[in-house]
Amino acid sequence: MSKNTPKAIRGTQDIFGADAEAFAFVVETFERVRKLYRFRRAEMPVFEKTEVFSRAIGETTDVVSKEMYSFNDRGDTSLTLRPEFTAGIARAYLTNGWQQHAPLKLATHGPLFRYERPQKGRYRQFHQIDAEILGAGEPQADVELLAMADQLLKELGIEGVTLHLNTLGDAQSRDAWRAGLIEYFEAVSGELSEDSQERLHKNPLRILDSKDSRDKAFVADAP
Known part of the structure; x- marks a missing residue:
């Protein structure tokens, strides 16, 4: 390797070999389980207008005030690499008229970006799997998500998980x-x-x- 060869950016990772196979296994298992629960696949842009996240997550949160990768494009529009999935999914739900399918069960996965201090198990580019139910106000929707997550953990062979439920009320x-x-x-x-x-x-x-x-x-x- 040449001394001039650029190194990977701190907080990112190159996934290869056994790690890549394990990564693929998680994604394949998630895809199989979400189909069992009839969650529809969705893909959203990796970047959105900054206001999508600042309005949805809250301007006073650490994610918005300290951790987002934001930049102005050539048209001087502020854009942000997605730090989480929910805000982008909600934006797509509203702007594409997906309300006609409500209650809508969506699933996705992919890279997310946060400017955090890199440490063991925490990266600036990381990956998540995500499931959402939109347009349903009943608590059964939460139960379905929990049941799906429980089955996913079991099929991945993850044991010893304890669920803690909390509520902020109505x-x-x-x-x-x-x-x-x-x-x-x-x-x-x-x-x-x-x-x-x-x-x-x-x-x-x-x-x-x-x-x-x-x-x-x-x-x-x-x-």
């Missing part, structure tokens, strides 16, 4: 909780981290995830 209780959080954190806003001060009125629930010691002192007693 729209009314979420709004009341959000108002309670804002009132609570406003009283100590001057002692919060800069990130949490910015999130206070935009997305106060994000403060609860803060790793900053200044925030942790108040999070424990939050409503």
Whole structure:
């Protein structure tokens, strides 16, 4: 190899040999299981207008504010390499008139991109499998996704998995909780981290995830 040969970009990987076979096995198993559950295959662009992700994920999240690969094209339009699948799927669902097929069960897989600090098991270009049910408000849709995921794990030979369920409540209780959080954190806003001060009125629930010691002192007693 020449000394001038460029190396792979940090946070990416070349997959070969046994690793490539294992990678293919995961994808093939996912494809087989999603067909059993009648999830339809979909392909979305690798990049979207930046607003697709900033509006859907939230401008105050770390993904949007710190981790997205964004750039302006020659037409000076801000574009972003997809950091996750759901926002692009929702955009396609709305702009292509896929509502006529609701409830719509979609599945996809492929590379995603986040500018994170590379470490073991975390890459800047990584791969995900994804399943979504759009246009269904019933809890049975969530149950179906969980059942599909459970079968996928079993067919991949992955054991010892424990499921933890959580809920943020319905729209009314979420709004009341959000108002309670804002009132609570406003009283100590001057002692919060800069990130949490910015999130206070935009997305106060994000403060609860803060790793900053200044925030942790108040999070424990939050409503």
